[in-house]
Amino acid sequence: MKLITFRKNDELALGVSTEKGVLDVAAAAAAQGLEGSLPLNIHAAIEGGASALSALRSLAEHAEGTLELWQEEDSLQLGPCVTNPGKIICVGLNYRKHAEETNAPIPNYPILFNKFANTVAAQGDDIPLPRVSQEVDYEAELVIVIGREAKYVGREQALEHVFGYCCVNDLSARDLQLRTPQWLLGKSCDKFSPLGPYLVTSDEVGNPNELAISTTVNGEVRQSSNTADMIFRCDEIVSYVSQHMTLSPGDIILTGTPEGVVLGLPPEQRVYLQPGDVVEISIDKLGTLRNRMVAEPEPAPGSHDWRA
Template identity: 80%
Template sequence: MKLLTFHREGRLALGMRTEQGVLDVTAAAATRGEGRQVPMTIGAAIEGGDEARRTLEALAAQADGDAELWLDEDALQLGPCVTAPGKIICVGLNYRKHAEETNAAIPAYPILFNKFNNTLAAHGEDIPLPRVSSEVDYEAELVVVIGRTAKNVGREQALDHVYGYCCVNDLSARDLQMRTPQWLLGKTCDKFSPLGPYLVTADEVGDPNALAISAVVNGETRQSSSTSDMIFRCDEIVSYISRHMTLSPGDIILTGTPEGVVLGLPPERRVYLQPGDVVEIAIEKLGTLRNRMTAE
C-alpha cells in the first residue's frame, strides 16, 4: 500500500495511491466507511498498524468505480509522507563505496546523528539553498519508518517493528557540516529532508536491502547503487538503535547514502547544488522524489 499526504483547506489530508488514482480517504470514509475506524491522518495509519492497513484497503475496494472519491495525483500539492516524526535519526557513512570515496574508515558501529522536523519537505516542494552555505550536496537515502514500539529488539525481530519505507534527500551543507566535529549544523537547515512521495508499507517492499537507489541532478545520474551495499543493514540498524533508545511509531531512520555525492569528487571537480537545479531521488518500489533548489 502506498500512502501520501496532500494539502487541502489548510491541513494535510491522507491519500492512498493505487492504479486508479489517489483515494481521498476522508471523503471515502464519509460515504463508504460505515462502522469502521478509518485512520484520517498518516500518523493514525502508522499507529493503527495492520488493522488500519486492512481498513484502508477495504475502503479502497469499496470506493472502486466511484469517480468522486479519486483524485488526480498531478493536481495535488503533496506534503511530507510522514508529517510529525518524534525522532529523525540518521546513519552516516553506511555505504561501503561511499566511505571509500570520501577516504573515511569503515565504521565499526553505526554513526548516528539527528535532524529535526524543520528539515521536512515534500515531493515537488522548492528547497531554499541557505545563504550561509555555498556547498550544499545531495544524498539519496532509504528511510525506515517505525510502526511498533521497539526497545531492545534483536535483529531477527527488528523488521517486524517497521511500518514501511520511503525516499529522502538528506541534503547536507558540507562547509557547515565540516566546520566542527559534530555534523548537526550542516544537516539541519530548513527543508533539508524532503520526504516522499509515498510511504510504502513493508509488505509491499519486501527486503529493504535489495533495492536499486539513485540520484539524478538536472537529468544526469550522479548516484546509482543498491541498498545491498549498506555496511549496517536495516534490521541491524533498527536493533542497534533500539538497544540505546526506545523507537516509537512514526519515528524515521535515514539509513545512509551510496557513492556519487559531490563531496566524493576531487576538490577541483566539485560543483555543489545551485538555484534552479532539480534533484530526483529514486528507490525501487518507492517512487521518485523530485525537488528544485532555489535561492534563499
C-alpha cells in the same frame, strides 16, 4: 500499499495511491458512512498498524466505482509522507563505496546523528539553499519508518517493528557540516529532509536490503547503487538503535547514502547545488522524490550576523 499525504482545504489529508489514482480517505469514509472508524492522517495509520491498513485496503476496494473520490496525483499538492516524526535519526557513512570515496574508515558501529522537524519537506517543495553555505550536496537515502515500539529488539525481530519505507534527500551543507567535528549544523537547515512521494508499507517492499537507489541532478545521473552496499543493514540498524533508545511509531531512520555525492569528487571537480537545480531521488518500489533548489529569501529587516 502506498500511502500519500496531500493538502486539502489548507490541511493535510490522507490518501491511498493506486494505479487508478489517489483515493481521498476522508471523502471515501464519509461516502461509505465509516466516519470515525478509519485513520484520517498518516500518523493515525502508522499507529493503527495492521488493523488500520486492513480497513484502508477494504475502503479502497469498495470505492473502486466511485470516481469522484479519486484524484489525479499530478493535480495534488503533496505533503511530507511522514508529517511529524518524533525522532529523525540518521546513519552516516553506511555505504561501503561512499566511505571509500570520502577516504573515511569503514565504521565498526553505526555512526548516528540527528535532524529536526524543521528539515521535513515534501515532494515538489522548493528547497531554499542557505545564504550561509556555498556547498550544499544531495544524498539519496532509504528511510525506515517505525510502526511498533521497539526497545532491545534483536535483528531477527527488528523488521517486524517497521511500518514501511520512503525516499529522502538528506541534503547536506558540507562547509557547515565539516566546520566542526559535529555534523548537525550542516544537516539541519530548513527543508533539508524532503520525504516522499509515498510511504510504502513493508509488506509491499519486501527485502529493503536489495533496492536500486539513484540520484539525478537536472537529468544527469549522479548516484546509482543498491541498498545491498549498506555496511549495516536495516535489521541491524533498527536493532542497534533500539538498544540505546526506545523507537516509537512514526520515528524515522535515514539509512545513509551511496557513492556519487559531490563531496566524493576531487576538489577541483566539485560543483555543488545551485538555484534552479532539480534533484530526483529514486528507489525501487518507493517512487521518485523531486525537488527544485532555490535561493533563500533575503532576511527580514533588522536581522544580523551572529558575530555582530
